[in-house]
Amino acid sequence: MITTDICIIGAGPVGLFAVFEAGLLKMRCHLIDYLPQVGGQLSEIYPQKPIYDIPGYPEVKAQELVDNLMDQIKPFKPTFTLGERVDHLAKQEDGSFIITTNDKTQVHAQVIVIAGGLGVFEPRKPALENLEAFEGKGVTYMVKNPETFRDKNVVLAGGGDSALDWTIYLAKIAKRVTLVHRNETFRGAPDSAAKVFDLASNGKIDLILSANLKEISGNGKLETVTLETKNKEELNLEADYLIPLFGLSPKLGPIADWGLNIDKSAIEVDTRDYSTGVDRIYAIGDINTYPGKLKLILCGFHEAAIMMHSAFKYVYPDQKLSFKYTTVNGVNAF
Numbered sequence: 001m002i003t004t005d006i007c008i009i010g011a012g013p014v015g016l017f018a019v020f021e022a023g024l025l026k027m028r029c030h031l032i033d034y035l036p037q038v039g040g041q042l043s044e045i046y047p048q049k050p051i052y053d054i055p056g057y058p059e060v061k062a063q064e065l066v067d068n069l070m071d072q073i074k075p076f077k078p079t080f081t082l083g084e085r086v087d088h089l090a091k092q093e094d095g096s097f098i099i100t101t102n103d104k105t106q107v108h109a110q111v112i113v114i115a116g117g118l119g120v121f122e123p124r125k126p127a128l129e130n131l132e133a134f135e136g137k138g139v140t141y142m143v144k145n146p147e148t149f150r151d152k153n154v155v156l157a158g159g160g161d162s163a164l165d166w167t168i169y170l171a172k173i174a175k176r177v178t179l180v181h182r183n184e185t186f187r188g189a190p191d192s193a194a195k196v197f198d199l200a201s202n203g204k205i206d207l208i209l210s211a212n213l214k215e216i217s218g219n220g221k222l223e224t225v226t227l228e229t230k231n232k233e234e235l236n237l238e239a240d241y242l243i244p245l246f247g248l249s250p251k252l253g254p255i256a257d258w259g260l261n262i263d264k265s266a267i268e269v270d271t272r273d274y275s276t277g278v279d280r281i282y283a284i285g286d287i288n289t290y291p292g293k294l295k296l297i298l299c300g301f302h303e304a305a306i307m308m309h310s311a312f313k314y315v316y317p318d319q320k321l322s323f324k325y326t327t328v329n330g331v332n333a334f
């Protein structure tokens, strides 16, 4: 079991900055995110898009902001569980919580901060009859650890940036990579599409266009992926892994069942400290709602600062908190 002062659900920009605000008050954080990387919407949806409304940055690329936030919180040594979804929350007799993820990781924390943004980004799944039977047995929707695919036959499906990027990456380590796409052209970055066409023409990958996934089969684990081409021909591919990358759609997910006040998929909070009405549970960033709420990164940063000052009383019940600027205390590492 992981033990921490504050467990932050969601490692988007707001969850990350909350670590800094907690660290200034000597509170340790553990973050959990369903995505395999930190950065939330910024890293997942628009890493190369410039952002113009972060104070002090006339322009910053989304991924650069995430990288800078990671640098900023480094002194406070946050710990992470990535690629896992928080499913369950159990209140303990002393008021603290035990959180459990879908992979059964458990975190014990005095305070829970929900910085879950738009919710869990659930993968869009292909319509294959026996898909669920092969999930975790060859079918996977994200690349958590590329080494899993070393020397394996991997079939990727999709036409966006993730499908292109992972095809390029896995071509270097897999035994054979096949990319299947239902169209002739790609939605992803033209530069990446050009690299994929190059790899195919040099025989480094197999590229099968205008084809759809039709069937998967195997004995206890995935062995064959069957495709259907636009001419209704069937193709059988030997496969250890199938990675359908058809995009992600956000859902509030399990958080909706935790007894919080939910209004249109957002958690209602008290703007004095962004508490949820359930003792020791706070909600900050895009996931919360209150009169006048703006879904902006800088608003989430503000909420994180106020919220952590309120949470201090649960972590240090015997201490009185007095407000100080960072110039007085400095950023003291743990």
Ligand SMILES: Cc1cc2nc3c(=O)[nH]c(=O)nc-3n(C[C@H](O)[C@H](O)[C@H](O)COP(=O)(O)OP(=O)(O)OC[C@H]3O[C@@H](n4cnc5c(N)ncnc54)[C@H](O)[C@@H]3O)c2cc1C
Binding pocket: 009, 010, 011, 012, 013, 014, 015, 032, 033, 034, 035, 039, 040, 041, 042, 045, 046, 050, 051, 052, 053, 084, 085, 086, 087, 115, 116, 117, 118, 119, 120, 121, 252, 253, 254, 255, 284, 285, 286, 287, 295, 296, 297, 298, 300
């Ligand atoms: C195209 C686009 C452009 C934008 N441009 C700007 C801009 O220029 N300026 C600006 O200020 N804002 C912009 N925004 C909005 C900005 O991205 C959001 O306000 C910001 O991402 C909110 O941060 P967050 O940390 O609250 O949530 P997110 O970034 O959504 O992160 C939340 C994280 O929580 C995780 N999560 C949720 N539930 C669970 C669970 N149960 N278990 C585990 N993990 C969970 C998710 O996987 C996600 O990674 C833009 C948004 C989009 C889509």
